[in-house]
Amino acid sequence: MNETIKTILARRSVRAYKDKPVEADKIDLLLECALAAPTGRNVQPWFFSVVNSRDLLNRISAANKQIMSESADPMAKQAASDPNFDSFRGAPLVIIVSGRRDASMAAADCANAVENMAIAACSLGLGTCYLAGFKPALLAPGGKALLKELQIPEGYDPLYGLAIGYTNEDPGERPARDRTVIAKIN
Ligand SMILES: Cc1cc2nc3c(=O)[nH]c(=O)nc-3n(C[C@H](O)[C@H](O)[C@H](O)COP(=O)(O)O)c2cc1C
Numbered sequence: 140m141n142e143t144i145k146t147i148l149a150r151r152s153v154r155a156y157k158d159k160p161v162e163a164d165k166i167d168l169l170l171e172c173a174l175a176a177p178t179g180r181n182v183q184p185w186f187f188s189v190v191n192s193r194d195l196l197n198r199i200s201a202a203n204k205q206i207m208s209e210s211a212d213p214m215a216k217q218a219a220s221d222p223n224f225d226s227f228r229g230a231p232l233v234i235i236v237s238g239r240r241d242a243s244m245a246a247a248d249c250a251n252a253v254e255n256m257a258i259a260a261c262s263l264g265l266g267t268c269y270l271a272g273f274k275p276a277l278l279a280p281g282g283k284a285l286l287k288e289l290q291i292p293e294g295y296d297p298l299y300g301l302a303i304g305y306t307n308e309d310p311g312e313r314p315a316r317d318r319t320v321i322a323k324i325n
Pocket of ligand 1: 269
């Protein structure tokens with residue numbers, strides 16, 4: 140098996156990280172891999188907020204905990220009751236990817252960038268976790284100040300995040316994948 144395929148198959152979602160910063164040159168390499176992702180008509184309708192501030196991440200997470208604790212969804216309520224609740228899974232670094240609202244394929248384009256970074260990070264010995272659950276606080280009426288702190292430009296919406304750091308857990312076996320979803324047509 141070649142190294143690329145080994146890395147794709149080795150990537151797991153990591154939800155516990157060491158208290159060790161990610162080196163600046165590695166962050167730049169991950170961003171280069173994000174920008175190398177394909178985009179529909181090559182419009183590159185994305186914006187990357189590289190957040191090294193745990194203080195900002197903690198404030199977004201606290202606002203999410205509050206929103207979720209008041210939710211009618213019992214699963215959200217239960218998640219919010221966890222004393223260790225963290226929308227960013229304790230990572231020292233999170234890259235939030237926002238998509239241009241008027242670009243019809245922005246969601247796919249931004250997802251491509253996130254997955255490129257996740258695979259590249261795995262190849263550099265870093266753990267990652269794809270994130271979407273951090274958004275309620277940013278999309279709530281009071282979220283404008285947080286969007287500003289993230290420097291997300293007007294006309295862009297936060298879509299996905301990637302928690303990144305040095306892994307502090309064994310994520311164990313990959314959850315089983317359903318192979319009945321494949322049709323081979325000759
Ligand atoms: C679009 C998307 C959103 C996700 N959001 C979250 C999230 O908010 N928090 C989290 O812990 N994991 C999140 N995940 C990670 C999935 O739970 C994970 O990929 C899945 O359970 C499969 O596990 P694996 O990544 O280890 O193969 C998300 C994944 C995707 C693709």
